[in-house]
Amino acid sequence: TTHLVWFRNDLRITDNRALHAACEDPQARVIAIFIATPEQWKQHEMAPRQATFIYQHLQALQHSLAERGIPLHYHQCDDFADSVSWLKDFCASEKVDALFYNKQYEINERERDLALEKAVSDTVMCHAFDDSLLLPPGSVTTGNDEMYKVYTPFRRAFLARLTESDSRSLPAPQARENVEKPAMHKLMPFDYPLAAIGDDFAIGEEAARNQLRSFCREQVQDYLEQRDLPAIDGTSSLSPYLAIGVLSPRQCLNRLRTECPDVLEKTDGGAFGWLNELVWREFYRHLLVAWPKLCKHQPFVDWTDGVRWRDAPDDLQAWKTGKTGYPIVDAAMRQLNSTGWMHNRLRMIVASFLVKDLLINWREGERYFMSQLLDGDLAANNGGWQWGASTGTDAAPYFRIFNPTTQGERFDKAGRFIKAWLPELADVPERDIHQPHRWADKQHRVLDYPLPVIDHARARKDTLAAFEAAKKRS
Ligand code: FAD
Structure with missing residues (x-):
């Protein structure tokens, strides 16, 4: 059997639910794909810097996957609609039996995934995972089963559910057995304006994880005093990694818990203050799913x-x-x-x-x-x-x-x-x-x-x- 992992906003091999599931069957042939969609990115106003950051991480991802015997294919389409028809053909030519991907929650992305699932439903089994959030949208609701409109009660309910949920991080997959290391083809640069990034954000999962570790060890205690002072490096600066999925929120939570085991009890400390920001991240994503008009830039009120x-x-x-x-x-x-x-x-x-x-x-x-x-x-x-x-x-x-x-x-x-x-x-x-x-x-x-x-x-x-x-x- 052939398993295809479709990478999108989850450019990492550690704690990646779709990749992990695709690799569970030791007999399966596992391949991966990333599809660039420059026209769609233009419509979404994606910053050239972010495109460059993605491109650089894609190169790192290709390398880490190859070490595990998984080739990363790469293709460029115009937009999401094109990517659906191209991926359908790709699945046929590679004789894909099962497709694995992590969900994206924005409206165009969700429509694309529905269209793809429909297009390949006769031949390919699709497995979609909630991966980019600590708790999936729709799982934290009021007594009336509705999404919260106010943050503080959302956070209370969220933390109660979080303690019951399984938020362990998954390891990176082992190297596939009896598979030769795939050839590394140069990834063509995206047909998108590229921009210099500077040295503030090193490339790669390991760099992101190191930054997370040192922040949780050395700085998080002072977060509440320092987080509002722009002249000081008092926050984690991890947002670029979280935005494209080089780091997962579970990795953040678990590292925080390792360094500060009483984070959930000591609610006036810096560690809880930082966790609170991770919960804001979740709140806004849950809102998008409950009120898709937010994806269309309509005001909530x-x-x-x-x-x-x-x-x-x-x-x-x-x-x-x-x-x-x-x-x-x-x-x-x-x-x-x-x-x-x-x-x-x-x-x-x-x-x-x-x-x-x-x-x-x-x-x-x-x-x-x-x-x-x-x-x-x-x-x-x-x-x-x-x-x-x-x-x-x-x-x-x-x-x-x-x-x-x-x-x-x-x-x-x-x-x-x-x-x-x-x-x-x-x-x-x-x-x-x-x-x-x-x-x-x-x-x-x-x-x-x-x-x-x-x-x-x-x-x-x-x-x-x-x-x-x-x-x-x-
Ligand atoms: P830390 O303080 O270390 O927080 C840890 C993580 O929590 C961040 O990396 C981020 O993923 C999340 N987070 C923190 N604050 C917020 C918040 N208020 N809302 C949602 N998530 C949060 N953040 C983005 O990631 N992308 C954006 O496009 C973005 N646009 C913003 C626009 C405006 C007008 C405002 C007021 C805030 C915006 N934020 C955005 C939220 C926040 O400013 C950044 O996440 C934060 O400054 C990133 O720095 P950090 O990684 O050091 O954060």
Whole structure:
């Protein structure tokens, strides 16, 4: 018999449920496939950096699979529809008896998988696994069997279920017996813009696991004190690996439990604080499945679609390029543009600034983030943007509006982060770093840095009025 493993967002051999199941029968011939779909990726606004990260991990995956006697085939189609018809033919030509894959929960991905299962149903047995989450969507519900709309009760129910569930990590498969090591063909680069990634994120499962281990050993205890300070490496920086499945959430949970065995009892500690973020990741994915409209960029709260957003291309451009005149916003956007990663506190600040100060449609921000992020993930990104825009399930109320200056003062007091990204503010003293023009005026100096594009107090009033008007109209 021939078993085919279809890799998508699970580019690892350790703790991969589909791969593990495909290898269980020692007699089976096991082969693997990855299908690139550049046109689809364009529609999903995938960042060229993320495509490059995937490509590099694919090379690592090809190598690890070959060591185990499993050849990785590679093909490039335009989009998901093409990938279905191509895969059907591939199954026929390779005489595939059983197909193994890990589920993706976004709407286009789910439709693709349904179409494929239908197309091959006469000859191929399909096995789909819940792998990218600690608990599958639909398994954590209210007494009425509905998905939670608010995070805290979701977390309570989630943790209760988690303790009952089997979340052990699976080992990487053994090498296949009596199989020659397959030839390593060079993987053709994707027909997609590629971009340099830098050294912040090493390639490979082992690198990701090492980073996880050292974070859980050395840093997680201080997570609560440090997680909001962008000048410090106080968070795990594992999101790029989790987003493309180089690391699984079970590996994160199990490593955390090994290093901090009392994580579930000591709910005020750093370890629990970090686990809480993993649960946010789950919450947003469960929401996508319960309300597929979220995959189509519709707001969860319908009336918020009536907000009359400003059409302000210059302001949008200033935000994208880090030239709004608000130092914490600009430093954050330059970090994103140059590395593809941004600290969570800063994601919240820049999202609030775009939506609540510039009154620009949150979808512009969501799209721009996707086009830049190394860790771009529809569920987390949409969830984060709808939270910031007060259009989502568990959103901050619309009248809660961050003040970008005081946020900077609170979370980057001495301006260390700001100075790292805005060299034009190098001479500005610490106490003035959040309002540099005030200092420059006193010094009779002219800074090579833009004046604020908008007055926060006025913007706040306009935004409140725009949300109130939309609510009244609904
Ligand atoms: P840690 O603090 O170490 O957290 C561990 C892991 O938990 C992360 O790697 C991530 O997988 C998950 N996580 C942490 N915070 C959140 C959260 N708020 N929501 C969901 N999962 C979370 N995260 C993405 O992975 N991809 C995105 O496209 C994305 N877009 C975002 C957009 C906005 C506007 C906001 C406010 C947040 C977004 N986040 C996104 C969530 C969060 O900012 C990042 O996951 C986090 O900054 C990654 O850094 P880390 O790995 O050091 O996180």
